[in-house]
Amino acid sequence: MPHPTDTPALAPRRHLNWAQLGESYALVIVMIALFGVFSLLLPTTFFSWANVSTMLGSQAILVFLTLSLILTLTAGDFDLSVAATLTISAMTVAVLNAQLEVPLVLAISAALLVGAFIGLVNGFFILYFRIPSLIVTLGTGTFINGIVLWMSGSTTIGGIDFTLIKFVVGTRFLGIPLLFYYALIMCLIVWYVFGFTTLGRRLLFVGRGREVALLSGINVEKVRLGALILSSMMAALAGVFYAGTLGAADPNSGNSFLLPAFAAAFLGATAITPGRFNPIGSFVAVYFLVIGITGLTMLGIQSYVQNLFYGGALVLAVALSQLVRKREAQEL
Amino acid sequence: MTTSSITRRSTRAFRGGTALALTLSTALASVFASAAQAADLDAAQAMVDEYSALPVFEAPGKPFDAAACMAGKKVLVVPVTSAIPFISAIAEEMDSVADEVGFDVEIWKNQGQPTQWVQGIEYAIANGFDAVDLMGGIIPAALAPQLAAAHEAGLRVFATHHTDVSYEPDPNADVRLPLSFSKVGEILAAWVTTQTEGNANVLVIGTDDVPPSQPYWKSFEAKLAELSPESKATYVNVPLADWATKIQTSVQSNLLQDPGINYIVPIYDSMSQFVMPALAITGKTGQIPIATFNGTPFVLDMIREGDDVVMDIGESMGWIARSAVDAHMRDLCDIGDTPEELYVPLYIFTDANIESAGDPADFNMGYGDSFISGYKELWGL
Missing domain, CATH: 3.40.50.2300 (Response regulator)
Structure with a gap:
């Protein structure tokens, strides 16, 4: 099961534990340091409000997709179909609204329903047939990619109603597109649900130990199904916003978010509440990656360095976290 | 004379007549066909010659500071x-x-x-x-x-x-x-026509999610029909993300399904690396030539070093x-x-001029x- 650690996260803290504090905020400190380094190297371009607002706004899609992933990861399942769900959702909006002239609200509702249906299908195969989620979602993700190619005719579809664009990136507050604030709000909602509701606790218990959760009277299958459906709907919402960011949908590019989203989810699990997939940690992780990639891009570094950064940052961050934890055993 | 012998003679006479009629009609058809093919082959060859000549710069507008x-x-x-x-x-x-x-x-x-x-x-x-x-x-x-x-x-x-x-x-x-990807399609059709003398059975591998692919394929199909009406072209679409996994299997299945395929045109030359294993596994290495487009160095090197890729249109x-x-x-x-x-x-690279592209080939050499x-x-x- 995909738990970043097996540390009992609910243990009360009686006194200030510097090692634990360091571990919780190491990623935040590294992120600030990274921002500082790039600001020194590129004082006029990187260290500008225009750049900060661009970074915050343009990568908020990744925040949504990472939040979608941590819902299922917390419940102990992998969902590899989230990027495909994002793509089909964006394409559903484009085909219905731009090609078939369906009103925007209906097109968005249809996209979210598509997301819910994908979650239901994933849940059916995972729970009824008891197939590992990794295999099921790998299959459904590939299947969805095929449907997207079919429904789009393998081409980019533009001309989505400008109202969507206006509500996603066309309107700014403090110079930052609204999409960033949506991501921030969603992050806070997930944080509240995870930390302060029965549902969040059940999700965590199910992820930590299904048998124990079952013996405690939790309907494990219902919780897992709920997580899968909500996760797919969140990915579909990311797809709607993706269509709103570009004013168009293409059949492939959404899939490229899968690795960064997983990297952010696992990287985020080393921060704020180490040992748990948590939304604030994921949020910090996304922007840590974005700061790194944007800085490297502005420096004109070759694009393969971006891969080195994504992969290297993930492994190094988790390794450092393990050093702080005195190399405790991991379940993964 | 028995009934059976009369029947045999009439049958022989009928067979003889039929054979003569068939021979005559075949001869006439081949005369007309070869006449039509000759005209088309000339046009195809003219196009190939035009794009085999080293390009010369012509100012695209007025000079300015x-x-x-x-x-x-x-x-x-x-x-x-x-x-x-x-x-x-x-x-x-x-x-x-x-x-x-x-x-x-x-x-x-x-x-x-x-x-x-x-x-x-x-x-x-x-x-x-x-x-x-x-x-x-x-x-x-x-x-x-x-x-x-x-x-x-x-x-x-x-x-x-x-x-x-x-x-x-x-x-x-x-x-x-x-x-002008459409022009590239036309040059490839002309090339295939000249190389097969108007009897091409071409497998074209495209990728529809790359926007110019469809007009490119359509222009190839139309030009081939114009230059070589007897030729046949089959189009297979492999999405960009699936090149590494699906080109080989698609080519294999098509070669097995239609053993008459005598030319392969991957519309972007980087696809060729996935076509060659399909040729090897079906035992067709060196038998079915590949013509393609882009002038990517490693594919130009394939022209120099192998028998499968015979032509690459470079830019x-x-x-x-x-x-x-x-x-x-x-x-x-x-x-x-x-x-x-x-x-x-657009410039055609073949065995004849591949040395000008460098060894190993370079994106910018040979033009x-x-x-x-x-x-x-x-x-x-």
Whole structure:
């Protein structure tokens, strides 16, 4: 099961534990340091409000997709179909609204329903047939990619109603597109649900130990199904916003978010509440990656360095976290 | 005379008559067919000859003082992805050409994610660039909100080497420089016609999610039908993301299903690396030639070193870069004769001239150097 650690996260803290504090905020400190380094190297371009607002706004899609992933990861399942769900959702909006002239609200509702249906299908195969989620979602993700190619005719579809664009990136507050604030709000909602509701606790218990959760009277299958459906709907919402960011949908590019989203989810699990997939940690992780990639891009570094950064940052961050934890055993 | 002997004789006479009629009709048909084929073969050969000749530079517009009018200007080039060496090399070449002229080109290196293109455009807006160039396959309509913002901020928007000339001009860009992929399709059809003497059975591998693929394939199909009506072409679509896993299996199945296939045309030459294992596994190595397009160095090396790839239509990366920079400068300097497509000659590489492409082959070798001095003179450098 995909738990970043097996540390009992609910243990009360009686006194200030510097090692634990360091571990919780190491990623935040590294992120600030990274921002500082790039600001020194590129004082006029990187260290500008225009750049900060661009970074915050343009990568908020990744925040949504990472939040979608941590819902299922917390419940102990992998969902590899989230990027495909994002793509089909964006394409559903484009085909219905731009090609078939369906009103925007209906097109968005249809996209979210598509997301819910994908979650239901994933849940059916995972729970009824008891197939590992990794295999099921790998299959459904590939299947969805095929449907997207079919429904789009393998081409980019533009001309989505400008109202969507206006509500996603066309309107700014403090110079930052609204999409960033949506991501921030969603992050806070997930944080509240995870930390302060029965549902969040059940999700965590199910992820930590299904048998124990079952013996405690939790309907494990219902919780897992709920997580899968909500996760797919969140990915579909990311797809709607993706269509709103570009004013168009293409059949492939959404899939490229899968690795960064997983990297952010696992990287985020080393921060704020180490040992748990948590939304604030994921949020910090996304922007840590974005700061790194944007800085490297502005420096004109070759694009393969971006891969080195994504992969290297993930492994190094988790390794450092393990050093702080005195190399405790991991379940993964 | 028995009834049976009469029957035998009449049967023999009938067979003889039928045979004679068949022979005559076949002879007549072959006379007419060969006459038709000869005419088509000539046309096909003429086209092949035209694109086998070393390209010579012809000025695409009136001369102007580029250094004077471009001084202090900044252009941001956003390539479709920096992970494709050909695209990356064009961007780098544009940068060095701009240095020669005396203005600033910056490259927004990325990994093909539209959100990275969005960041690039917003970076250009925030940092006082004069223009942004979407290069190598970004469809301007897919970034409409950001380009509208760029226009509002006073930037010019260019789209370079992004699609086929047959597409409707995209209103989101001010200067559009498509490439004639349709012409490439026609040259390939002519080549296949000459090589098979009008009896081609071609397997074409395309990738519909790359925008110019369909007009490219359609022009190939139409030209083949025109030059060689007896020939047959089968189109297989393999999405870009599936090249590594599906090209080989698609080619294998088609070769097994139709043993008469005598030519393979992967429409982009990087596909060839996945076609060759299919030829090997079906025991057809060296038997079914491959003709393709792009002039990617490792595929040009395949012409030199192997028997499968026999022809590759190349486009000079340096020429593309200069043609793009020339068009951008004409627009920014308001010269008034901004071209509507890239001026990039297509050039056929075969065993006969492959040595000129270098060993190992290079993106920029084999096309002569008339364009380098030609553009310098045109820009008053």
